[in-house]
Amino acid sequence: MLAKDFFKRARCFGFGLVLVLSSCSRPVPKANVTELGGGSEFSGFLTTYVNLKPNPNFENTMSYVSNDPAKNIHRYVAVIVDTPTVYISTTAKGKAIPDRGVWALKEYFQNAISGAIEDAFPVVQSSGPLVLRLRSAIVGIDVGQLPANQKDANTLDQAIDIGRVAVEMELVDSETGEQIAAAVDRQNLGEGAVVGSTTFSREEKFRAATQAFDGWAARLRQFLDSADELSKEDVERVESTNFPYASEDTPSK
Amino acid sequence: MTLGAASVALVLLTSTSFGADEISTFSAYVDSDICARLMLGPITAQRIQCSQSTFKEGSEPVLVRLHNNMVLSVNKEKIIRPLVGQLAEVSGKVKPEDGTVKLESAKPITDASIPQGDSARRLLDVRTYRTERSAQLHEKIRHELAMMPYISNFDFISFTQNGADVILTGWTVRETNRDTAGRVVRDIDGVETVVNNIEVLPLGSFDMQIRAAARAALQRNLSRYFWGNGSDIKIVVKRGQIILLGTVSRKADSDLAFIQCNSVSGAFKVFNMLRVQASDKGA
Numbered sequence: 408m409l410a411k412d413f414f415k416r417a418r419c420f421g422f423g424l425v426l427v428l429s430s431c432s433r434p435v436p437k438a439n440v441t442e443l444g445g446g447s448e449f450s451g452f453l454t455t456y457v458n459l460k461p462n463p464n465f466e467n468t469m470s471y472v473s474n475d476p477a478k479n480i481h482r483y484v485a486v487i488v489d490t491p492t493v494y495i496s497t498t499a500k501g502k503a504i505p506d507r508g509v510w511a512l513k514e515y516f517q518n519a520i521s522g523a524i525e526d527a528f529p530v531v532q533s534s535g536p537l538v539l540r541l542r543s544a545i546v547g548i549d550v551g552q553l554p555a556n557q558k559d560a561n562t563l564d565q566a567i568d569i570g571r572v573a574v575e576m577e578l579v580d581s582e583t584g585e586q587i588a589a590a591v592d593r594q595n596l597g598e599g600a601v602v603g604s605t606t607f608s609r610e611e612k613f614r615a616a617t618q619a620f621d622g623w624a625a626r627l628r629q630f631l632d633s634a635d636e637l638s639k640e641d642v643e644r645v646e647s648t649n650f651p652y653a654s655e656d657t658p659s660k
Numbered sequence: 661m662t663l664g665a666a667s668v669a670l671v672l673l674t675s676t677s678f679g680a681d682e683i684s685t686f687s688a689y690v691d692s693d694i695c696a697r698l699m700l701g702p703i704t705a706q707r708i709q710c711s712q713s714t715f716k717e718g719s720e721p722v723l724v725r726l727h728n729n730m731v732l733s734v735n736k737e738k739i740i741r742p743l744v745g746q747l748a749e750v751s752g753k754v755k756p757e758d759g760t761v762k763l764e765s766a767k768p769i770t771d772a773s774i775p776q777g778d779s780a781r782r783l784l785d786v787r788t789y790r791t792e793r794s795a796q797l798h799e800k801i802r803h804e805l806a807m808m809p810y811i812s813n814f815d816f817i818s819f820t821q822n823g824a825d826v827i828l829t830g831w832t833v834r835e836t837n838r839d840t841a842g843r844v845v846r847d848i849d850g851v852e853t854v855v856n857n858i859e860v861l862p863l864g865s866f867d868m869q870i871r872a873a874a875r876a877a878l879q880r881n882l883s884r885y886f887w888g889n890g891s892d893i894k895i896v897v898k899r900g901q902i903i904l905l906g907t908v909s910r911k912a913d914s915d916l917a918f919i920q921c922n923s924v925s926g927a928f929k930v931f932n933m934l935r936v937q938a939s940d941k942g943a
Contacts, residue, residue, distance in 0.1 A: 533865060
């Protein structure tokens with residue numbers, strides 16, 4: 408367990424280092440943000456929204472988990488984690504959202520959700536049978552204010568406000584694209600948080616941003632755990648049939 | 661003199677650094693992977709027969725360390741292939757955390773060469789190997805393992821208990837299941853030592869296709885063994901080999917499962933280790 412924590416931390420550190428080095432050494436590619444359509448309840452990112460219902464176990468969250476015996480979460484053993492898509496808020500239209508910052512958001516969140524789920528669903532790179540694809544979107548980023556004292560090589564020209572961000576996620580079959588589970592998480596974890604640096608520096612508001620992304624990732628894991636829970640009937644069946652091969656003889660008292 | 665002292669120091673340093681790499685010599689039973697993970701306990705004639713027949717059918721050779729029942733995969737299989745079903749004295753670098761040994765040498769030995777009172781003798785004689793367990797502790801371990809989350813049709817986790825010592829065994833597609841099983845059993849009151857022989861299977865696309873196809877074929881033809889989100893039949897796939905495990909109620913169902921899996925494209929060997937419920941064993 409300690410070793411796992413070490414590797415997680417090392418990976419986060421490595422990820423930060425890569426960001427710093429990459430920001431110094433080459434031009435930043437276009438980050439592809441998508442503008443939100445006005446007046447719509449959802450971004451349009453998910454394959455479908457028709458199955459979503461308020462989830463009583465998660466505040467401000469709508470979700471869907473397929474109960475189809477042939478296509479449900481229990482039938483898969485691994486997952487591909489796609490790079491998240493970012494949608495800008497309607498109020499941010501026409502304003503400059505820095506590509507470096509959007510990449511930092513995408514990579515941090517992808518890393519956070521991979522870390523949160525990988526011990527339940529090993530992360531793989533190729534689609535195939537028994538493999539899910541996790542698609543996610545950070546919806547509603549806006550431009551924000553940089554703190555006055557924040558200035559170094561990693562500082563963005565313009566801060567990104569994640570104060571009203573929602574997260575939309577779905578698990579689809581990696582071969583057919585069919586939706587197996589989905590969630591729209593509007594829990595306002597990013598309240599007061601801005602990203603002003605590619606390294607999510609230690610400044611309080613930036614730390615709030617990393618906590619928000621970690622929080623959404625943790626809620627995703629809780630959602631998966633609740634979807635994986637066995638029904639009462641399944642528990643009874645497991646209890647009555649799961650005997651070890653080496654227990655044929657009667658145990659002594 | 662100074663040179664001599666320096667040489668001694670160098671030798672000491674060298675031996676210390678080799679010590680960190682730990683080449684150890686130990687007694688082992690050369691088994692097949694399947695029998696090592698299913699037939700725990702003393703080395704009986706039945707076990708030797710299982711080892712030799714499943715090895716002949718393609719199950720890879722492994723070592724079972726005699727003093728604690730730990731299953732070790734080896735890097736140089738050809739060294740131990742001629743020794744399957746026999747005892748051996750083995751030298752190599754053991755990595756207990758991932759159940760492997762980097763083999764240096766292996767030579768056959770007889771049970772007489774293992775001294776009386778040596779812990780390695782425990783597995784040698786069914787008369788001296790006594791499985792001591794309380795029904796309550798056994799049930800507690802069984803329950804905890806059965807209730808583990810994220811166990812799929814492709815995971816098989818089993819155990820044996822000898823007093824306060826537990827040996828975990830089986831195969832899983834999730835590394836976390838190996839760790840979780842070890843942790844939950846270690847945390848049970850009354851358990852003192854845990855040897856974790858659960859093997860983590862690779863998730864290559866070839867094996868994944870076989871897993872999906874085998875499950876589909878079995879579910880189509882033996883649907884009554886598949887329920888809700890689980891199944892009574894476990895499908896372990898390892899490098900193109902299918903190992904069928906679990907319990908079915910009729911011999912005919914066991915045969916049908918074997919036939920169905922043999923028709924799965926890409927599967928080059930099926931080991932049918934399904935148990936048939938006692939009332940239908942003769943049918």
